[in-house]
Each structure stands twice: as structure tokens, then as C-alpha cells.
Amino acid sequence: MEKSLEPIVKVLQEKFGATFEEFRGEVQCMVKPEHIIEALTTLRDAHHFELLSMLSAIDYFPQTSPRFHVIYQLNSLEKNLTLQLRVPVEGESPKLPTSTGVFKTGLWREREVFDMFGIEFEAHPDPRRILNPDEIEGHPLRRDFPLGYEEPQFSFNYEEIDLGKPYAKE
């Protein structure tokens, strides 16, 4: 870990009981869901982490506790540091407080995480789906959501497959 990152990680450990891991020189701090907004605010105001460059999630299905990790990649431009916060969330329809009050990045990125993983961000100002159509059921980037396929049409089964297609017939 870089020397200048150590005091910051220490603050997170003492204040929010965060644990950290290091992999290939990258620092990943685990923060509890109830502390995330406070942690983001502290990092932004006291430690110059003013750019939240990535907000996404990973599904660890079939593991259920925690099933998802919501990931916040923070950058400090002044000190040229980067730090990853990870929030483990439990269960099938998890909820997290929204980060839009701290970083506006969340306005769209949290919508994307909700759309793709079904993680709800409480008090988000615009909680709609963003990439998928509104009619779709389920959340496509969950590991238990099937990839889907289309059976190829050949001359021998053309009619049969055509009957099942959703488009309008003459």
C-alpha cells in the first residue's frame, strides 16, 4: 500500500470499523451499509477524494451472505490516490442509502446498478430503470438470470419457430 494511503485507511478502520484487503497493489476497503454515506462524505471533505469514478456491483451468487458487493472507486486528484470502497449487501432484494447527496455520479450509476442487479437505493431522486426497457422482468446482470438464446431457423424447422415469434403476422 502506498504510504500516503495508510492514514486514510486507518481513519476508516477506526471510525467505521472497516476491514481492508490488498490485491495486486490495489486497496479494497469493506464498509458496512449503514456507514457508507458517512465514509464517502468523510473521504470527500477531509481527504480530497473528489472524484467518484466508478460505481458498480458484483454478484457473488450462489453465495447469499453477502450476495452482492457494491463498489465505489474513489480518486483523489490532488494526492493522486485511488481507493476502493466495497459494501457487502445481503439477501434477494437489498437496499442501500443513496450516495447522490455526496456525488452526483450516483444519479445515473445507481440507476444502472438497480436496473442490472435489483439493489434499491433509498431516497434516490429518480429511481427508474435506465438501460433496460421498463417492461422487463428481473435484473439481467444477476448470475441466476439466464443469458438467453434464440433457436436458429433452418428450412426444416422454419414454420415451427416462426409460429412462436412475437412479431405481428399478416
Next chain:
Amino acid sequence: MTQLQPANVEQYKHLISERALTGETMLLNMGPQHPSTHGVLRLVLELDGEIVVNCIPDIGFLHTGVEKNMEAKTFHKAEVMTDRLDYMNTMGNNLAYVMAVEKLVDLDVPPRAQALRVILVELQRIASHLVLLGTWGLDLAAMSMFLYCFREREQILDIFELVSGQRMMTTYLRPGGVWRDVPVEFEKAVRDFLKIFPKRIDEYEKLLTKNPLFVDRMAGIGHLSKEMALSYGVTGPNLRASGVNWDLRKARPYMGYEQYDFDVPVLTEGDTYARYLVRIEEFRQSLRIIEQALDKLPMGPVRSDNRKFVPPPRSEIGVSMEALIHHFKLWTEGFHAPNASIYSAVESPRGELGVLIAGDGGPKPRRVHMRTPSFDNLAVVPELVKGYLVADLVAILASIDIVLGDIDR
């Protein structure tokens, strides 16, 4: 035939003003098929006469589930999907992805491959800015710009065809190096481009930079403040036009960028015209990088010889049993990555292109997330266009440089 449904105001109720509900202002669809949205983007505009009161971008028309598809492919095979994200920056997407895979499995890249990657990515940056400049001209009725810009872009695409066999969907950079060494004609082709392009930049500047028709429509509109840009996660030339000196090539050098001498153009105005000037200057800086990289292009292998991750050369397969086994294993099963995740980012023509990649101990990724810069850059547009005319919106949207393939993934 299904009847066309009237627009559903209910779902935008929290985003539009009271006046839209009483009919005092008008809701208007701009797009999804509209020449100045640079792709399939729909903007729901609330208009008071010609003035934009609110703008609600509606995206997802090009969503193809790239991230989901990548989870079903091995690390090698998933790379072809990255070409199709930001189709103006294929080499850059390849680079972001292969760098993430290399970091995940701890794979080294020989110096020659690194220099080749830098040359190609910088050429791609020029090509991407050329498309932007051409279409930007079109949006503001400077028709001839488009023709000139595409003439030069063609030359770059010819170089890509020379090295990879493809003009756009290159997949030339591979984990551990590049696909194969460049042909002998490569150096001359790039030198030719380096020779003519500086003059061409001056030509573009003569056409646009001081042109009152162009400047009047650009200067002083769409002001993006430093704080707003950082809060929204705007990166790349848009951020640098707002006075923030942040370029990942300088801040966290990768692929040997630290050996090259180049400047990062930064302007403080933050308006549409500043975003144009930053990109013009980036042309010149990219040329400097290409020239230096070409001058000291080292000889040597272009692929790592770590056979657990990089397939052996064709010539070895006929004589070495081990090479045959490696070839077979890598192209059927693929290589295994540790059960961990990393994030790695590069500076694309549009900003920070990051890849979050998680392995699960097997040959396929558990999750690949492409942090595409256009997505966050478009999110700030509603803030920029408020209070401006619809005609200004066209200029502001062009200056943000969005690629819808990059946004919708």
C-alpha cells in the same frame, strides 16, 4: 398494427416543472432518430418557446448486454465484445480490457508490444477526435469539415487494416502483447501520416478556430464548472476544459507513457469552445507521443512467453508437444484467473475508461464492468443545457463527445 401511444407524462412527473402539466410549456421528443444526437439517443425536452427548461436523456436503445455476454466467454474470447462498445475507440477499448486481464493474472508485456500499443492507441485518439470534429462541423453547418476529417481518418484506418486486417473491429491487442508483429510497411505508413497531419491541423484551425460563424455558436455556452464536473464524474477533455489537470496518462502512467514527453492541455473557461480547443491541442500532443514512440520502438518479441496465458506461435506447434498442449488448452478451456477482482483504467479519447473485472477461479470472468466515460459525461448534459436554445443544445451535445455504443453497452 399497434397504435402509437401518446407520451406518458406520469413517468417524468418528478423531472419536469409544474408548467408542463398545465400545458404552458411543451414536451418534445428529440430523437431517437435525429442527426445531431450522434447515435440512438432520445432527449425529452421541456420547452418554453425555443428555450430548454428541462432535458431528460433516455438511453438504452443500443443496449446489447455486452457485460452479460462477456461472463459466458473465456477471457480471450470476451475481448471481441470490447471492440463493439465504443466503436470510435476500438484499440483503446482493447487496451483497457487486456490491461485489466494482465493485472488480474499478473502477466508481463514485452517493451515492443507496449510501444506498439501506445502508437496505435494514440492514432485511435486522433481518429476519434477527427470523427468528433467532422460531425461537430456538420451539426453547426460547416459541411466541408466532415469531408476533410474523414479523409485523414481513412488514413489511420488503413494503418489499422495493415496491422490487424480490420479497419474498425481490430481486436489487435491481446492479453500479454499484441496479436502479431506489425508488417515492415507499418513504419512508413505512420511516418507519412506524421508528416502530413500537422499541416492538416492548421487547415482545420483556419476553417474553424477563428471562424465567426463557428465561434459565435460555441463561445460562452454550456458552461461546466470544475465542481460540477467532478461531482458528476466527468473525465477526459471535458474535465480538462474546465480547469482540472487530470490525465491518467500523466497521473498513473501505463504502457510506458512516462518515457514520452508530452503536455496535457488544460483550459479554465469550461464552455463549449474551450472543449473544442482542448481537443485540437490533443491532436498535436498525440502526434508528439507517436513520433517519440516510433523513434525508439524497441526490437524483440511482441508477446509474453508465459505459455500459461499466451498461446505459443504457430511455428512451435509443429515441433513441440508442449506447445501443442498449451495451444489446445488455451483455445478450448482458456486460462484460469484467481477469485478476486481488480479495477484498471486508461485514458480514452472521452475520459477514464475503466474495467472492473472479477475472476471466480475458473476460465470465465464472474463479472466484467466497463466504466465507460460517455455514460457519466452524458449525465451532466441536462445541467448544461438549461436556459439555452435548442440550437445551442446541439452544439453543447456535440462538444461533450458522446458515443452511444459506449453509453448503452
